[in-house]
Amino acid sequence: MNPDLLWTLALLAGAVTLFVIGKPRMDVVALLVLVALPLSGVLTVQQSLSGFSDPNVILIAALFVIGTALVRTGIAYRLGDWLVKKAGSSETRLLILLMLAAAGLGSVMSSTGVVAIFIPVVLGVAARLRISPARLMMPLAFAGLISGMLTLVATAPNLVIHAELRRAGLEGFGFFSMTPVGLAILVLGIGYMLLTRRWLQHGDAQGESAAPRLTLTDLAQAYNLEERERRLRVQINSPLANQPLNELELRQQYGINVIAVERQGKFRTLLLMATGNTQLQPGDVLLVDLISPSIALLGIYQTLGLEPMPLPHSYYSVHAHELGLAEVAMPPESQLIGKTIQELGFRSQHKLNVVGLRRHGQALEGVLVDERLKASDTLLVAGEWKAIRRLQGLSRDFLVLSLPAEVDEVAPAARKAPYALLSLAVMIVLMVSGLVSNVLAALIACLLMGAFRCIDLDSAYRSIHWPTLILIVGMLPFAQALQQTGGIDLAVHGLVALLGDAGPYAILASLFAATALIGLFISNTATAVLMGPVAIATAQTLGVSPYPFALTVALAASAAFMTPISSPVNTLVLGPGQYRFSDFVRVGVPFTILVMIVSVLLVPLIFPL
Template sequence: MTFEIILLFTIVLGALVLFTSGAISVDLTALLVMVSLMATGILTPEEGISGFSNTATTTVLALLILSEGLKNTGAVELLGDKMISLTGRYEWFTLIIIMLISAFASAFINTTAVVAVFIPVMFRIARSTGIQVSVLLVPLSFAAMIGGASTMIGTSTNLLINSLGQSYGLEKLRIFDLTLMGGILFFALMLYMIFIGRHWLKKDSNQEEVIDDGHGPANYLTEIIIPEGSALINKSLNGGPLAPTRELNVLRVIRKDNGEASFSPVHIGRLQENDVLVVKANIKELIKLSNNPNVKIITNDRLKHVNDESVETNLFEALVVPNSNLIDRKIKDVDFRRFYDAYPLAVRKGGVIGDQKLMEHKISLGDILLMDGDSEPKTFYSRNDWITIQRIEKHEIEKHLYRKDKLAVSVAILLGVILLAVTNILPILIGAWIGVTLMVLTRCITLKRAYQNVEWKVVFLLAGIIPLGTAMNKTGADALIAHGFVELTSGTSPAFVVSGVFLLTTLLTGIISNQATAVLLVPIAIRIAAEIGMPPEPLVIAILFGANTSFLTPVGYQTNAMVYGPGNYKFTDFLKVGGLLCFIFWLLATFLIPRLYM
């Protein structure tokens, strides 16, 4: 093992730690990998920045803009409305409709965009049918993941793997080469969800639900302060309006006599002026607190009373989406009044809450903010930094700012791009950028909106991580790992090797991003195929489906992270429901991939 390989493995190990821990964002981790490879001399500067000019990166950028154009014209919303009109009170039939439409849409539109638009639709279906929203959101995410894996333009991972394969001399995968395999997996998903999965996703009556009338158990974290002149001054927490109940519980009391000290409620004695209370409460109790003159909810660095009767406001739940400007920012550092025309009253993180101070909470993807203000998306930030998943005590029809007069044009452009790719008249890269140009020229989307709304995190993640594959090939690290794998599987059948690669990909994607998994494993898989004398295509396909269908955790795929909080799921829900499904897919992949792609 050479010094360069040891150095490369050190960089890879560091990247895996960062990807797994979430200490910094995945795109920044990818850029650190790129810079490290150049700084250590493993790659030349030209090789290091090659990810930015890679066809996968530029094609993904074009497809992201096309997806935003379709979203901007209301095409995805139209599918959501169709979904609502088709669903009924039969739970199994509703699930079939949800999964069919989400999978179909994700085959041609960015998967994250589809799920972001459909999450509020799931809440509307839950309210109208009485089906628990937890039963709907995981099937939505899983079906979208499989739909995206079923065409070459469905996900950025597919384009990345296709581009990596071509760089090693493999033939280019056509747009529908994956559809048969994806269709079989989707059929297995439907049967699994109808007969097994949906029953495991149901919540007991005593468990928290995101959709409720505000009378459920305490599930939001907020901070209140005892203002000057409050009737609660010198009163005990016990027996008063802040006494612990199922709906409201004081977690900590912060007192600023000399510095700042934190006390357990049982040790606080009597309340004092300017005491800050970290409170866990449900929506009903939060509304009571906002109307209680003896307390004030802290909404930013300054203290504001949220119940300003001169301004008509509404409570609504806002789900933080990918590419949001709020991610990784503390609540206290955001000027909500200026940029959003609304104030955060409370926060819910990933379906659970802790006892940290609300103002110190660092916002993450999938967090739910309970907001007080105008829930209609009138500002750029409120349209793109969150999606409103529930309005409280407001029953008017949701309004969306879409260019519906351009809907037919945007759909026609997408169909044209697909037709060019299917007929091989033009490569998907050229066809996609022609589509982007037409979208802008026909005003389906403006360049400004494209610049603002494109999920640049994906673009920089790809550009930063692609050079890692080059480094593995250049140093011989891929050959070293491949040789070890071959020794472990010597004397076995090609189907066993495919099975092992699929399983490794699925497990690795459960803890790091699927794109990073693909970059790590594709060079190794191609080396393995060369050493055992089998075609590399089945192993590449195994990586493609393994990376796109890892349902084990909410962190391996963005759509899982997006539904984690709104569905009030636990980490174990994904391990249980997604784990068995991954096992089924592993068996199917072991049997089908060698037969379909060898």
């Protein structure tokens, strides 16, 4: 070994050691690497900093922006709503659906992009279901990596191996050549994550040092709303049909306070906030608050032509992006003290419903409209988030207390959702068709998002997670350093010498292991470039079909499960999942071994030796 190679290997070992220890931060270690390589003369300054111009780094930055735009337009949270709706309260069902969705999307677009888009979705779903994000983030990353094993265009290494086959005068892989093996590995991955998810949650995973924020569920429980919530459908023959609410006097006569109305639109269910002028239509589903649950008698429903509908979850949590709750207190100088709730006119003046009142910490029951307010009272109001925000400006008479955590999920650009979907579709089509490179497709999507005002410049810059980018940039020069110092050639020659006269299955396993190990230190694309020719040449030397050897290398290049730096996909979830370096080692190494066994057994069945 030459001195430069020894220094490079020592620097690589030192960086990995610091990653394992966890101090200093990973991005700081990456900056130390950027400084150490040119100072030692192994690389020039330009070579060491070349990662800043790497297309993959620009691609990841652009995908952060696209992911934030999908959050701002509400698309990410609607996807989260769909996952929650389909999963119910089952974390198991949620994990399965999440991995299937991520792998399915990743099979036709960048897995890094898919994971970047899903991260805010997973964080929102985890907060809503009150589970640790750590139990979902690594399954998301693994599904993104497995997606590269499903189709030819799913990841760059597949195309590299395809090109190597064509360069050797052979027919390349078909679009779905690897799909059977990829599907088997996806099923294996789902089962494996279901068994090992308990390893992913440690004491600080949920940020126990920070005080938990109040949620809509907390407010509903504090004011005893859950036992009073009902969903009632307006039947065709109902006397309420085609009547405005202020003429029906449902609250005064029946104790039914209509909060909002679910109305079926052309493409989706619309949520209309109830006002005195809201005219009910047949088929509307009323979200009501019963002033006293005892009036919920079937006879009254029949008289009013209302049909009780299922309510598996609180409608405040179901419609959390549109329908909000907030506690309102009154300062001592408020002119409203001594007035009744009826006299406040919350619905007419502020477009909000008073759904609860607490006095001395106790929620009052029964009819509240005639209750005179005292200085110590707090009101619970329900309505659109923007109406609650407006109430914050009326500081003389009202004091809006801390807003629940769900206010963060309100989409400020919800009306731009169709344009965001159009921009996303343009990016996917460009990536799948190959008309332009992935990075150009992502940049075009960013420009479209900005032009359609799905995101503004300030939000775009804030959306980029710079520590992740610095970590990736800092590790990229290692590939060039190992190539220039002869480290890669040494590893490849050693592998060829070890193959010897071993049987084909042993050779396949050796190729998989070598590819996966090299992929720990350099990009999976570079690994495929290096190992593809070795695999094809080995097969030709043995006089057997090169396809199982080439496919094994392609699968192994995507099997970057063992460390958080072996793939940008893993690096993306490192922070949101609050993982340690050892978490990936503990979970990823056994899974990589399982994937190797499945690949070695199944690949020869699809492409006989």
